[in-house]
Amino acid sequence: DVKVTQSSRYLVKRTGEKVFLECVQDMDHENMFWYRQDPGLGLRLIYFSYDVKMKEKGDIPEGYSVSREKKERFSLILESASTNQTSMYLCASSSPSGIFNEQYFGPGTRLTVT
Amino acid sequence: RKEVEQDPGPFNVPEGATVAFNCTYSNSASQSFFWYRQDCRKEPKLLMSVYSSGNEDGRFTAQLNRASQYISLLIRDSKLSDSATYLCVVISSGGYNKLIFGAGTRLAVHP
Numbered sequence: 001d002v003k004v005t006q007s008s009r010y011l012v013k014r015t016g017e018k019v020f021l022e023c024v025q026d027m028d029h030e031n032m033f034w035y036r037q038d039p040g041l042g043l044r045l046i047y048f049s050y051d052v053k054m055k056e057k058g059d060i061p062e063g064y065s066v067s068r069e070k071k072e073r074f075s076l077i078l079e080s081a082s083t084n085q086t087s088m089y090l091c092a093s094s095s096p097s098g099i100f101n102e103q104y105f106g107p108g109t110r111l112t113v114t
Numbered sequence: 115r116k117e118v119e120q121d122p123g124p125f126n127v128p129e130g131a132t133v134a135f136n137c138t139y140s141n142s143a144s145q146s147f148f149w150y151r152q153d154c155r156k157e158p159k160l161l162m163s164v165y166s167s168g169n170e171d172g173r174f175t176a177q178l179n180r181a182s183q184y185i186s187l188l189i190r191d192s193k194l195s196d197s198a199t200y201l202c203v204v205i206s207s208g209g210y211n212k213l214i215f216g217a218g219t220r221l222a223v224h225p
Contacts, residue, residue, distance in 0.1 A: 035215075040122065040217055041217055042118075042201065042215045042216055042217035042218060043158070043201070043215040044215075045212060045213075048212070058212070090157060090158075101146070101205060101213070102160045103160075103213060105157035105158050105159070106157060107156070107157055108157055
């Protein structure tokens with residue numbers, strides 16, 4: 001059974017803080033993704049990675065960076081958190097050879113920036 | 115205009131009802147189409163893929179109309195456990211098979 005875990009379910013940070021969100025998957029998937037989900041907007045892709053040390057910008061990368069030093073781990077970094085980054089953050093992984101390109105999601109981290 | 119658009123609902127239906135959701139997409143070069151289901155405060159999970167010929171999985175039927183660029187999901191004999199948000203998902207024509215998500219349609223099935 002595929003498992004994607006995220007380091008925190010809930011997080012409260014102050015404006016200007018550096019924030020790290022960690023994601024780990026145990027299925028040896030090549031692809032990993034970070035999304036944010038906001039009411040009425042759906043899931044929007046922030047960054048994705050198709051291999052270790054590789055990263056690609058998604059649709060809304062501004063204010064974020066990522067790190068993928070190991071295949072199973074993909075980190076999202078908010079260099080200087082702002083209130084408009086308050087959101088639900090979802091990590092996902094997939095295999096390029098997987099059926100339907102199915103993405104497996106972690107449980108999400110609800111981040112509040114005050 | 116959003117790349118994938120859905121009626122947000124909510125659709126409030128009694129148990130046993132048949133309910134249909136539609137979704138439209140703007141990129142005619144889109145390759146593949148899916149429905150994901152997201153329960154309240156949970157992560158999205160793949161429900162089913164959508165084929166041009168239409169496909170059925172138990173009480174669920176998905177259809178694709180490429181000419182009109184819309185996708186539908188039909189749920190027959192609704193159960194309380196079907197209450198969730200249904201996300202329409204399209205794979206863009208760009209590289210890396212990025213998924214483009216609609217904002218979701220909320221379904222509430224009541225006794």
